[in-house]
Amino acid sequence: MTTDVETLAQPAHRATEQPAIAGRGLSKVYGLGDRQAARALAADDPAAAVAAAGGYLGAADVSFSIGTGEMFVVMGLSGSGKSTVLRMINRLNEPTAGELLIDGEDITKVSDSRLREIRNSRIGMVFQHFSLFPHRTVRDNAAYGLKVRGVGKAERRERADAALERVGLGDRGDKLPHELSGGMRQRVGLARALAVDPPVLLMDEPFSALDPLIRRDMQDLLLELQAEDRRTTVFVTHDLNEAMRIGDQVMVMRQGRVVQCAPGAEIVAHPADEYVSEFVADVDRARVLTAYDLQRPAKLVFEVDERPDAALRRLGDNEAQGAYVVGKDERLLGVVTDAALLAGVNRGDGDLSGSVSQDFHTVEPTAHIGDFMHRAGRQVVPVTVVDGRGRLSGVVPRATILSSLSTAPAQERERDERRLEVAARA
Amino acid sequence: MPDLRIGERGESVIDFMTEHLGGFFDLLKDLLNFGLRSVYDLLTVLTPVAMVVVLVVLAVLATRRVLLSISLGLGLLLIQSMDLWPETMQTMASVLVATVVALLIGIPLGIWSAFNPVVRSVLRPVLDLMQTLPVFVYLLPTILFFGVGDAPGLVATIVFSVPPAVRLTQLGINQVDSETVEASVAFGASRREVLREVQLPLAMPSIMTGVNQVIMLALSMVVVAGLVGGAGLGGVVVNAVQGLQIAASIEGGLAVVVIAIYLDRVTSALGGQGRANPAWWPRRRTVAPVAPVTAEPVTVG
Numbered sequence: 001m002t003t004d005v006e007t008l009a010q011p012a013h014r015a016t017e018q019p020a021i022a023g024r025g026l027s028k029v030y031g032l033g034d035r036q037a038a039r040a041l042a043a044d045d046p047a048a049a050v051a052a053a054g055g056y057l058g059a060a061d062v063s064f065s066i067g068t069g070e071m072f073v074v075m076g077l078s079g080s081g082k083s084t085v086l087r088m089i090n091r092l093n094e095p096t097a098g099e100l101l102i103d104g105e106d107i108t109k110v111s112d113s114r115l116r117e118i119r120n121s122r123i124g125m126v127f128q129h130f131s132l133f134p135h136r137t138v139r140d141n142a143a144y145g146l147k148v149r150g151v152g153k154a155e156r157r158e159r160a161d162a163a164l165e166r167v168g169l170g171d172r173g174d175k176l177p178h179e180l181s182g183g184m185r186q187r188v189g190l191a192r193a194l195a196v197d198p199p200v201l202l203m204d205e206p207f208s209a210l211d212p213l214i215r216r217d218m219q220d221l222l223l224e225l226q227a228e229d230r231r232t233t234v235f236v237t238h239d240l241n242e243a244m245r246i247g248d249q250v251m252v253m254r255q256g257r258v259v260q261c262a263p264g265a266e267i268v269a270h271p272a273d274e275y276v277s278e279f280v281a282d283v284d285r286a287r288v289l290t291a292y293d294l295q296r297p298a299k300l301v302f303e304v305d306e307r308p309d310a311a312l313r314r315l316g317d318n319e320a321q322g323a324y325v326v327g328k329d330e331r332l333l334g335v336v337t338d339a340a341l342l343a344g345v346n347r348g349d350g351d352l353s354g355s356v357s358q359d360f361h362t363v364e365p366t367a368h369i370g371d372f373m374h375r376a377g378r379q380v381v382p383v384t385v386v387d388g389r390g391r392l393s394g395v396v397p398r399a400t401i402l403s404s405l406s407t408a409p410a411q412e413r414e415r416d417e418r419r420l421e422v423a424a425r426a
Numbered sequence: 427m428p429d430l431r432i433g434e435r436g437e438s439v440i441d442f443m444t445e446h447l448g449g450f451f452d453l454l455k456d457l458l459n460f461g462l463r464s465v466y467d468l469l470t471v472l473t474p475v476a477m478v479v480v481l482v483v484l485a486v487l488a489t490r491r492v493l494l495s496i497s498l499g500l501g502l503l504l505i506q507s508m509d510l511w512p513e514t515m516q517t518m519a520s521v522l523v524a525t526v527v528a529l530l531i532g533i534p535l536g537i538w539s540a541f542n543p544v545v546r547s548v549l550r551p552v553l554d555l556m557q558t559l560p561v562f563v564y565l566l567p568t569i570l571f572f573g574v575g576d577a578p579g580l581v582a583t584i585v586f587s588v589p590p591a592v593r594l595t596q597l598g599i600n601q602v603d604s605e606t607v608e609a610s611v612a613f614g615a616s617r618r619e620v621l622r623e624v625q626l627p628l629a630m631p632s633i634m635t636g637v638n639q640v641i642m643l644a645l646s647m648v649v650v651a652g653l654v655g656g657a658g659l660g661g662v663v664v665n666a667v668q669g670l671q672i673a674a675s676i677e678g679g680l681a682v683v684v685i686a687i688y689l690d691r692v693t694s695a696l697g698g699q700g701r702a703n704p705a706w707w708p709r710r711r712t713v714a715p716v717a718p719v720t721a722e723p724v725t726v727g
Contacts, residue, residue, distance in 0.1 A: 092608055120614025131609035135627045145613040
């Protein structure tokens with residue numbers, strides 16, 4: 001089940017192309033000399049060894065792989081190492097150990113001049129507190145990366161204005177940053193990163209200093225831009241709803257370590273541990289979880305050429321009142337109830353085709369819980385998940401829906417689920 | 427405790443310098459005197475009244491406050507009425523030369539120490555020494571090096587006024603928001619570009635405060651410079667005090683006060699003190715607080 005989810009959710013190119021960005025065994029030690037840090041990292045418990053030496057382990061053995069065009073969200077509380085990881089990508093933070101490949105080039109080993117070139121031409125960055133240059137106009141801010149690159153004045157102006165236009169600030173080029181509101185300032189920050197048209201965009205909690213309505217606007221803007229550009233983006237946030245909303249992949253970090261790295265819905269549906277499940281407790285599950293995340297295999301599936309009396313017997317053995325019927329090509333034909341089967345037996349039917357009814361509700365695997373939860377429990381069979389080719393993918397019992405919306409940790413949820421199921425049957 | 431004979435050792439160092447570095451000191455003296463003479467000639471090209479008009483216009487440009495500038499002009503006219511104009515311009519010349527030299531030494535040192543903690547920790551006690559060692563202690567050796575005249579006073583003034591230039595430059599650079607610096611680095615700027623395009627411009631208010639402090643300290647040394655034969659208001663005051671001429675000493679002292687206030691108001695306005703933005707900040711026409719200030723000439727005139 002878990003492997004199925006992974007193959008489905010990951011973009012197809014991941015298997016074949018080399019990742020746009022890959023981190024391998026990245027560690028960052030603060031406050032220790034190189035030799036001391038290396039010794040501490042080699043210990044059995046690096047975190048304790050680093051702390052004992054008087055340092056601080058910001059990131060410990062972090063590995064990840066980001067596909068081209070992917071929106072990769074790094075999530076965690078403050079001090080979890082998420083910003084450390086982001087800043088290692090353009091070496092604002094020098095990794096203590098590990099390698100970091102951008103398009104196959106290990107950026108931890110490049111010379112200073114090559115590093116500046118990579119920073120200028122391949123990586124754009126957006127900062128939490130905007131970090132605009134207060135003494136430069138909005139246009140000059142947006143043009144900064146081009147200026148460093150040595151682009152001529154006219155072209156600089158043109159490209160900066162184009163970038164400002166894209167973020168909706170085409171008419172503010174002559175203003176100074178302090179004359180703009182917070183949301184507008186971050187739009188300038190975004191334009192500054194976009195103006196150099198980098199293949200990689202780094203965003204360090206870019207919207208957390210903004211109020212919720214503006215934040216949502218900015219997320220919309222980012223999603224719009226992303227739909228046009230498909231730019232490889234690393235986005236750091238502590239806001240899970242934000243992570244779920246914009247992220248293709250979400251990497252949850254805690255105390256410098258990666259706890260879980262998966263698509264957002266997978267993290268909500270199957271938190272790797274207590275920490276993650278506590279973290280995802282506040283998320284609006286109905287908007288995040290899909291039928292695919294919750295479905296389980298149907299218990300009773302009859303082939304259409306099965307004899308009605310045999311089917312009725314199996315129904316009785318399983319204490320069920322209805323079952324699915326699939327054709328030879330695995331397409332779902334419908335459901336049969338015990339009453340319909342009995343009628344079929346009495347008619348002397350040779351197969352189930354005469355007893356099938358369409359009295360049930362189907363959803364696509366991508367449907368969110370919020371879209372179908374009100375229909376659950378109305379029919380003899382649970383909500384039925386049918387894939388694009390009409391094949392039975394699985395079922396979502398009402399008990400599963402209800403328990404998935406609760407915020408209790410995983411084991412507790414499963415226990416409740418069993419109880420609800422028993423109660424529903426009685 | 428053993429007697430380290432620090433005083434004697436210091437004296438022998440100074441003796442050594444007097445004997446072997448005479449040529450160097452002579453060159454330095456000539457350079458300083460040349461600078462002083464040139465600036466003085468420039469300041470006295472115009473008649474005193476015309477010069478007052480020029481200074482008032484400069485004050486308006488810098489402070490954008492007309493009433494203040496007119497008051498400063500009246501003060502300068504008072505100097506002319508006391509018949510101390512040439513001496514005042516001599517003092518002005520020595521303050522300007524001392525300030526320029528102090529800034530040429532202080533600002534690069536400040537930048538260096540902002541980036542190098544070792545330099546910072548070495549410079550700190552040296553700066554403390556320069557500011558707190560009683561002036562007369564190093565005035566005597568400077569007379570030995572340069573002889574009596576303008577040069578020893580000027581050198582003592584420079585030594586005394588360098589520290590704030592170093593300290594406020596370093597402070598200004600280190601106070602620039604580190605994320606803003608990072609933003610520049612993240613876009614591929616080299617250290618030199620970061621310094622030139624982000625750190626220095628954003629440190630400018632602090633550096634300008636340093637310039638203001640340097641000028642004020644230089645002015646406070648005027649009378650001391652007069653003691654060792656420097657021309658200007660210092661000489662006027664020293665002669666008046668030695669001759670028990672109370673009237674002349676009052677006039678000389680008053681003239682020092684007037685140019686002190688003038689230089690302070692003008693240079694502190696350049697540093698943006700007490701205002702939302704300093705005068706040199708770009709795009710000031712779009713900055714709201716400026717509007718009532720520029721409207722002032724209309725209501726006054």
